[in-house]
Amino acid sequence: MTQAASGSTQRTTLARTLGLWAIVGLGLGYMTPTVVFDTFGIVSAETGNVVPTAYIFALVVMTFTAVSYGRMTQVFPSAGSAYTYTSETINPSFGFLIGWAALLDYLLLPLVNALIIRSYLYSFFPSAPQWLWVVVYVAAITAMCLFSMTNTSRVNMLLVVFEVVLIGVFLILAGKSLMDGMGNGTLFSTEPLWHEGVHLNLVITGATIVAFSFIGFDAITMYTEEAKDSSTVPKAILLALMIGGAIFFVSAFFTQSLFPDVSNFSQESLENSALPEIAYNVGGHLFKILLTSAAFAATVASSLASHASVSRLLYVMGRNGRGPIGRFFGYLHPSFQTPSYAIIFVGLVSLLAIGFNLDFVASLINFGALIAFTMVNLTVIVYFAYRRREVHGARQILRNIVLPGLGVMFTVLLWLYLSAESTRYGIIWFVIGIVVLLWLTRFFRRPLTLNMGEPE
Template sequence: MTQAASESTGRTTLARTLGLWAIVGLGLGYMTPTVVFDTFGIVSDETGGVVPTAYVFALVVMTFTAVSYGRMTQIFPSAGSAYTYTSATISPNFGFLIGWAALLDYLLLPLVNALIIRSYMYSFFPGAPEWIWVVVYVAAITGMCLFSMTNTSRVNMLLVVFEVVLIGVFLILAGKSLMDGMGNGTLFSTEPLWHEGVHLNLVITGATIVAFSFIGFDAITMYTEEAKDSSTVPKAILMALMIGGAIFFVSAFFTQSLFPDVANFSEESLENSALPEIAYNVGGHLFKILLTSAAFAATVASSLASHASVSRLLYVMGRNGRGPIGRFFGYLHPSFQTPSYAIIFVGVVSLLAIAFNLDFVASLINFGALIAFTFVNLTVIVYFAYRRREINGARQIFRNIVLPGLGVLATVLLWLYLSAESTRYGIIWFVIGFIVLLWLTRFFRRPMTLNMGEAVPDADELDTPQNTAT
């Protein structure tokens, strides 16, 4: 990212260098398209063999939220998160709690990447202790973030193209295997979508897991200040979601057709990443190396982005906070100019990949994400229908109440189907956040002063002409 000085204000701002496709590429890179193979074993086992249907269900839910993100991005062109939207439209205290829930996602995404790398390396070196790969990988990512926290859209786009090309090769190999009689023995069948013994509750349970695959489309809002034309950001959000959704669905359809029953999958594939086993069964050892290499490179890019993002967030929260915790996270290394303590802290959290499995951590991430997505939809209703009273006529009611309302219901439905274990730990995290809120506000006697890295407009600013885009 580059910076430029504003001539009118003298303020340092981010240079507007990103076009539409560059922003779409960043969103796809954050989503990591090959993750469809990583979670396939877990989701197929949960759904009874209808992974593509679970992706369709999750895509519909995410589409409502993507539309809401696009609406709110036009109101907050220099910020973009559930924290910002909730703080400005509902209350700063509520905003903090939603931001705290989303912080769980940020903290655990680097851990998930370490988990995936652990599975990749185990598939090639099953005799080596798995904890070694976690320690080496986390140390490398933490070290790179300590020295530099920059990334470029061009490198990201190359990685996305590399992934998509190899996914295309997979589809060709899978199609050939199906025509040769493997799996369902046919290219087109309704079996991967629905069959006897499948129930809607199984599909919804699967959708709560694959929703994890879509996390990242919302990160596009972070690039609003770097977009050549900020009005393209809502379009980029939907494009990234639809392209990613299409890749997920087609890949899942062919994979499910090829492997209608995952009973013969290894324990590693059913608890962590199934990608190496799928690649080997489809194209042999060489294709396993190629697809795993593409996924490895994409995971590294995702690790750097997510590790740097949460470190920056912790740094800004620490800088704006109080006491020893604030000083710890708000520390900036004098030589590298990076939030070194925050970076190391995220690295330590990522080491928990030694003990956890992908199924559990993905569900825990979804707990925070679904709460955040629910409130993004709610803020559309509060801002447009309640604050601005834009409920005149069927079109405004549909845009400002019905669509976001369906988004709220859909995300709450997914949230209700999360595993009991992830819900329990998610609630514990939320309770900790509430205790922190009580401490920061001295039991609500003081206004919330902690800024989670973004400028939140005052209530009066929301009604100014520049913030009334519809």
């Protein structure tokens, strides 16, 4: 256990045990590479059957944002992500609101994973009660995250490797099926990327859905205080984004080539996960079992990474707060060195998967994620261009204004294309955050403080 003396007292801190590839693995695990198959039916219907193009658009947007995350985590090597950066560069109260908005996507992603697991198991055991799978699964993930971050990262890495291998098998089978005449009947076609009847607004709408697939590279910043060397975090961010983006694009291209039209997909595939149906059509019942197993592993990896990261955000916000709520979320278990109460709370939220569907929850996730992405790009401009006045010469202007400015522009563009339902519920969540902020600050009579380091 990592402890530090302060007079006669001791304090518990997060343990610095994670190396570069462990953090990259957590990022990839969070991103869940097999989610491209889960959401394929939903995204294909929204885009007019050009899923890989939606992924390209989203990847471009995320690349600008990833660079901004990498720069800010070097300036502020603390867990907390957009919440920390906004609090430090603009205002702690405004930072709280951004952290509150980010909580919407961070809290709901473990719930999404529970929904996907429920869908997988339902496809094999349709007579069993679906709530049972949710309860057992959420309990297991919560327990793993509670006891050790080191073991969590090791299990996550094994699961990520397994799923990537099975995706490789899918690509081989898909290539063979295309050469045998299935779908477009060719490995090389522009149809999956663009064809008659497709419009840019459809692509952008699809990109707002697949954007949540990339949530994970930003969550890497939550492990800054557990990295062996915090300088590796910016490298891990870009590596996770590029590797994950490549997997998403190639998988989406082959899948769209195989299924140029999803009108024959079942209603379950169009509303929840299309993976079982895709796997069965490509490789039969045996491959359906194998790819579903890989997707199951991927979802477990994502659950571990997302559950661990959101509990870190709650922990940082808790240790910066006051009163019983702050003490509750800011508590670290003295033996496990994990934010145990925050982890249990995330598990309880995940149980809501019993009553929701994937399409609805995925739309809610993107509201908070895009607000966080927009603000991280803005904090680069505020910190480097405004506060440090680094605007001398073309290079500094490019790095400190142009690139983060493009990141802001693209994320705002995606935000404008969110569904009305996502925007409505996102605004309600944000208004609740304002009420909570007013209560915490006693209508701004008691200012919020920010603890950048480990707790005193």
